[in-house]
Amino acid sequence: MPQHASVGRGSITVDHLPPDLTRELYRHMRTARDLDTEAVALQRQGVFPAYVSVRGQEAAQVGSAAALDPARDFVFPTYREMAAAQAYGVDMVGYMATHRALWHGGLYDVAASRFGAVNAVVGGPVPHAVGWAVGERLRGDDGVALAYFGDGASSEGDVHEAMNFAGVYGAPVVFFCQNNQWALSVPNERQVAGGSIAARAEGYGMPGVLVDGNDAGAVHHATAEAVAHARRGEGPTLIEALTYRVEPHSTSDDAGRYRDDSEAERWRRRDPVALLREALTAAGHADEAALAEIDGQALEEARRIRDGVSTAHEPDGSELFTHVFREHTEELTRQRRTWKEEVEL
Amino acid sequence: MPQHASVGRGSITVDHLPPDLTRELYRHMRTARDLDTEAVALQRQGVFPAYVSVRGQEAAQVGSAAALDPARDFVFPTYREMAAAQAYGVDMVGYMATHRALWHGGLYDVAASRFGAVNAVVGGPVPHAVGWAVGERLRGDDGVALAYFGDGASSEGDVHEAMNFAGVYGAPVVFFCQNNQWALSVPNERQVAGGSIAARAEGYGMPGVLVDGNDAGAVHHATAEAVAHARRGEGPTLIEALTYRVEPHSTSDDAGRYRDDSEAERWRRRDPVALLREALTAAGHADEAALAEIDGQALEEARRIRDGVSTAHEPDGSELFTHVFREHTEELTRQRRTWKEEVEL
Amino acid sequence: MTELIEHTADTATGPVVELSMQQALNRALRTLLSENGDTLVFGEDVGTLGGVFRVTDGLQKEFGADRVFDTPLAESAIMGMSVGLAMNGWRPVPELQFDGFAYPAVDQIVNQVARMNYRTRGAMPMPVTLRLPSFGGIQAPEHHGESLEALFAHTPGLKVAVPSDPGEAYRLLLQAVRCDDPVVFMEPKARYWDKRPVELAEPTEPVGTSRVVRRGSHGTLIAWGAMVHRCLQVAELAAEDGVELEVLDLRWLTPLDTEGLAASVRRTKRAVVVHEAPLTAGLGAEIATRVTDACFGDLAAPVQRVTGFDVPYPAGPLEPQYLPTIDRVLLAVQRTLEY
Amino acid sequence: MTELIEHTADTATGPVVELSMQQALNRALRTLLSENGDTLVFGEDVGTLGGVFRVTDGLQKEFGADRVFDTPLAESAIMGMSVGLAMNGWRPVPELQFDGFAYPAVDQIVNQVARMNYRTRGAMPMPVTLRLPSFGGIQAPEHHGESLEALFAHTPGLKVAVPSDPGEAYRLLLQAVRCDDPVVFMEPKARYWDKRPVELAEPTEPVGTSRVVRRGSHGTLIAWGAMVHRCLQVAELAAEDGVELEVLDLRWLTPLDTEGLAASVRRTKRAVVVHEAPLTAGLGAEIATRVTDACFGDLAAPVQRVTGFDVPYPAGPLEPQYLPTIDRVLLAVQRTLEY
C-alpha cells in the first residue's frame, strides 16, 4: 500500500527531491522542533496554560504543507499543526498565541495566511475543506484544500461525511491523516476498525496512500502527487502518514498511565529531524557547515517567536463583543455597556 | 463481489433452500405486498396522512428478517421496514398504526417483538444496533442485531461511527443496507462516492456482501451466513442488497419530477414477489394450488390488518404525558392538569 | 375594531401578487440568486425535485446545477460545507429538510458556523442562511414538527428569523441572505400554503424589529411563525367580547426587539406569549423576563405563557392537544385580565 | 450571620471523608458499579487513563474492561451505543469528554435517548446517565467551557442534575444513575479539585429538590454548579454590610424545584439568578419567569440575571471578564435592593 515507502527504519532518502527544497524542509522541521521545545518550557513556566507537542510529527507536517502553494491552496488544521503552520508561512507569533490562550484559534490572519484557525473540534474542520474545495471548483479556480486530522478523528462521523461529499463532488481535497497511533490514551487497535485509515479511501472511490510519516521526502512526494491529482480536476486523495506521538497528548496528560515509554523510545530513535539531517548529508544536499548554519537560524527564529508570543498584549476585554457579528446588534451594545460599567470598573 | 448472485435478471432460484422456508418467505412477501396496496389505498382515503411504500423491496426485507431468530435476535428498522416487520412476526396492526399517525414509532410492543420502534431519523438507529450487540456479547448471550438502513443513510456520519464501533468491538451486528437506488430524489451516483456501499466494509475490516435484493433466496442465504458469522463471535458483516424503490418516496412525493418512470418500469418487471413465485414452482416447492392458497391467506391477513388499523382507537390525550418519564415529575403532573382543564374542556 | 396593520396594496411600493409563503420564498430566492452570483442554494432534494415543499422549485433549471444543487444525505456535512464555501467567498443558503434533522448538524452550527467570524476575528465572515422548515401543525411524522428556536437564540453568533406570512417571508429572506452574519431562517411549515397578496418590494424595516399586526389596548399577544395567525384569530374572538388585544409578530428572535415588546406592553399592561415549543426553557421565558424587567411597574399581571407541553412532539390526533389552541390562549388572556 | 446548611459531620449518617468532587464522583461510580452489575461506564479515555479528570480512575482495574471501557472518538456513537445497551437491559453511564463535544451527540441525545421510552410507550426505558464535564473557569481551550443546561432543560424526556460540591456530587450521581430516566449529569469542572468533608451516605432528599445553602432574608441568590460557590462568596461579603442573602443551590435543573424557589423568594422578596451560560434564552429566564409568576405580588423588584454575555466562550484572559464576577452579582443585589 505505501506508494513511497522509505528505504528502511534506520534511514530515509531525499535523492528524488531538489536540494534547496530538502534544505527548506529541514529548516522548517528544525524550527518547529526548537519552537516545540520552547513551548513546552513556556508551559512549565506558566506562560502557556497548556501545550500540545508536535514532536516526532515534523516530517508529516512539514513534508505535506511544503507541497502546497500558499498563494492558492488552503489548509484546514486541527490543534496540533504547529509545524505545518511554520512550513506554510503562517505568522508564528500569532499562531502560538492560541497556546497562550490569548485567543481561541490564534491571532494570525486566517484569510491572508490561507491557513484556517486552530480548530479544537476533532473532525470538525474536515467538511470545511470540502466546502472550500467545492467552492474553488465552482469558481473555476485550481486551488486545493488540505485537511489535517488524526487517527482518532477518523472515527468521527464528520470525517466520513466529508469524504463522501468530496467523492461525490470530485472536489480537490487532500485528506491528510497523521496517524500518530494514539488518540489521547486510545491506541489504533481500539480506534480504527480494520487497522488502516488509508484503506477506507477505496470505499469512497478515491486513492488511498499510506506513507512513512517520519520520512519528510516521502511525505512531500505523496502529498505533491495528491495535490497535482486534485489540481488536474481528478478529485480527492486520502493520505495516511504513519508516525508517532512521542510526547504525552498534551502537557496536562500523563502518558505513563496508558503506555509503556519503551514504545515511544523506539520512535524517538526514528526522529524525523535527525533522519532528514542524515539524508541531506548522504544525498550531498548540504554539508555539516550548511546544516549548522540552518540549525542556528532555526533556533534564532524559534526564540524570536517565543519572545514574541510571551510578550504579546492580552486582548482588551471589549474584544469579547467585537467579532460576534458583522452587523452589530443593540443587545450586544447594551451588554458591552454592562461589561464596561460592571466588569472593567 | 455478490456472493449469491441470482441466475439472471429474468429468474431466481430457491433450490438451495428448504421448501417450507421458501413458502414462508413467499407468504410474508405476498402479505406485505397486499398490505402495501391496502396502505396506499388507506392514504388515498384519508385514513393515513401519508405512507411509505415497500413495494419492490419485499425480497430484501423478508429474505433478511426471516434469517433471524425472533427469540434471541433484535431488529433495528427505519420507517420503511413493513415487510421485515411482517416476516419477523411483529403485531402488524400495531406496526401500521405509525402510518395512521396514531403514535410515532408504532403501537406494537417493541420489547416483546424484539423489533425496534419505527425510527424516522435516517441513520439514527444504526448505532443502537451496535450498542445492543455489544451488550449481548457482554452478557455472554448469542443474539445478533440487524440494522436496516438505506443507500441515503449510508452518507450519514452515524452509520460510519456505528460500523467503526462494531469493528473495534467485534460486535455481532448485521448492517443491512437496502440500496433501492434512490434517497428521495437523489440517485446513487450523487449519493454514494465510489458507487458501492458493500465496498466500504473492507475499510472497517469486516466482510462486505453485495446481493441481489430482489432475490429472496439469495438475500436469505447471505443474511443467514452473516448472522451465523456474528453468532459464532466473528463480528459484523455489511450486506448491500441491491433493489429498487418502484414507488415514489412516499405518498406525498412526485417521482415524476426527478426520474423517468421507464427505469421504475424496468424494475417493476423484476418484481421480487413474482420472481419468487416462479422459483417456487420451478423448484417444485409449491404447486399452483398451494400458491393460490397462500395468496388467499395473505390477502385475508392484509385485510385483517387494514381493518384493525383503520378502526384502532386514537390514543387519549392524557397519553401525551404518560411516557415522558418513568419517574414522574410534579411539573408534568401540573401540565397534565392544565391540559385536562384547558384542552379537554 | 382596531386596524390591521399589514403590508398590502395600500402601502405598497412594489408589485403586488397573490402568493403562498412557499411561493414567496421561491421568489425571494430567485431575487437573491439573480442579484448576487456568490449565492448558492443546496441541500437534500432542493435541486431536481425543488425541495419537499417546493420552495426551491425551478431554481436549478433557472440558475444551473452549479448554483442550486443536491447534496448527499448528511446534515452535518451540509453545514460544514457551508462553512468552507463561506471561507472561499460564497454566500451559502443551505436547507436542512426538517427541523428535527437540524440536530445532527448542531455541532457544525454551534461550534463552527456561529463562531468562525469570532474565532478568526473577522477574517472569515459566515454569511450563511440556514433555511429550516420548522414547527408543527401538519400531522407529519416524528421529528418533522420541532421548534428549535430556543437553542438557536441561545447560541451567540447566530441571528434567527421567522416569517409569519408570505410578504414577511419574502422580505425577511432577502434580509437574512444579504446579512453578513449567519441567520437561521425558520419557515413555519403550517403556513407554507397560505396565500396572501405579497408586495415584491425591498424590505424597509431594519433587522431585529418586530411588527404590530393588530393594535389593541387591553393586552399584548406575542408570537412568531404560525402562532401569529392563531393569535390574530384569538384577537378577533376577544374583540367580539370587547377585549382589544394587540398582536405582536416578533419575526426576529435574534436580535430580539426588547424595545418593541416593552413599548407595546407598557401601553397594554398585560402580555401573553405563545409558542409551539415546550414550556420549560422555551423562548417564552426570555420574552417574559425581558418584558417583566422593562415593564415591572406597569404590568397588571405576570406575563402568561401558552406553549407546547414538556413532552416530545406527538403524532397526528394528539398534535392539536399539544399545540396552543385558541381556547388556551383565550384562557390565558382571561387570567391576565382577571389577575 | 445566618446558618450555613451543609451535609457535614454533625448531621452525618454515613462515614465522612475529605474528598475532592472528582474523588467523590469516583466513589459514587464505585458504589454504583458494585451495587448493580448492569451498570457500565464508558467513553473516550475513561478506561485505561481513568478519564482526563480522573473521575473514572481505577475503575477499569477494579471492575474489569467489560464494565468500564474506552470507546473510539465519536460522540454520537457513544450516545447511540448507550441507547442500544439500554435496550438490551444495561444501565449505561457514558461520559462525553467536554461540554462542547456534546454537540455532535445532540441528535442521539434529543431524538433518541430522550424519547425512546416515549416512542415505545414504556417498553424501552433509557436509564442512561450522561456524565458531562461542564462549564468554564479553568482557562481551557475552545469548546471546553460551555454551558449546555438550557438545551437539556428544554428537551422533554431528559432530567438534568448539577452538583455544586463533593458531597452533592456523590449523592446526586447515585440518584442520577439509579433513576430509570435519562439524566444529563453536568459536572462543574472548576470545582473538581475542591476538597470538602463528604458523607458517604445514601441520598435522602428526593430528585428535583433544591437546597438552601445559606439562609438570609434580604434576597435570594439562585445558582447551580460553580456559581453556587460564587454566590456564597457574595453572600459573605454582603453580610459584612448587613445584607443577609439566601443562597439556593438548584442542583436539579429538570425537574425544576419551582416550589422551593417560590418559597424562598416569597420570604426574601428579591431574587438574583446567576449562571455562566449566555444571557439570552438561558435557564435564568425560565427561573425568573417562574419566580415572577409565583411571587408576582410579593416581588419588590424584577428578578435580576447575572450571566455570561451573549458571546462565544472566550479564551484565557477574557474568561474572568465573561463569567459572572462577585462584583457583578453584588451590583445586581444592590439593584434589587434599591429598586
Ligand SMILES: Cc1ncc(C[n+]2csc(CCOP(=O)(O)OP(=O)(O)O)c2C)c(N)n1
Ligand atoms: C469532537 C471532539 N471530541 C473530543 C475531543 C477531546 N480530544 C481532544 S484531542 C483528542 C484525541 C484526538 O486524537 P487524534 O485525532 O488521533 O489526534 P492527535 O491528538 O493524536 O493529534 C480528544 C479525544 C475533541 N477535541 N473534540
Ligand SMILES: Cc1ncc(C[n+]2csc(CCOP(=O)(O)OP(=O)(O)O)c2C)c(N)n1
Ligand atoms: C437525519 C434525516 N435527514 C433527513 C431526513 C428526511 N428524509 C426522509 S427519508 C429520506 C431519504 C432516505 O433515503 P434512503 O436512506 O435511501 O432510504 P429510502 O427512503 O430509500 O428507504 C430523507 C432525506 C430524515 N428522515 N432523517
Ligand SMILES: [Mg+2]
Ligand atoms: Mg492521534
Ligand SMILES: [Mg+2]
Ligand atoms: Mg434509498
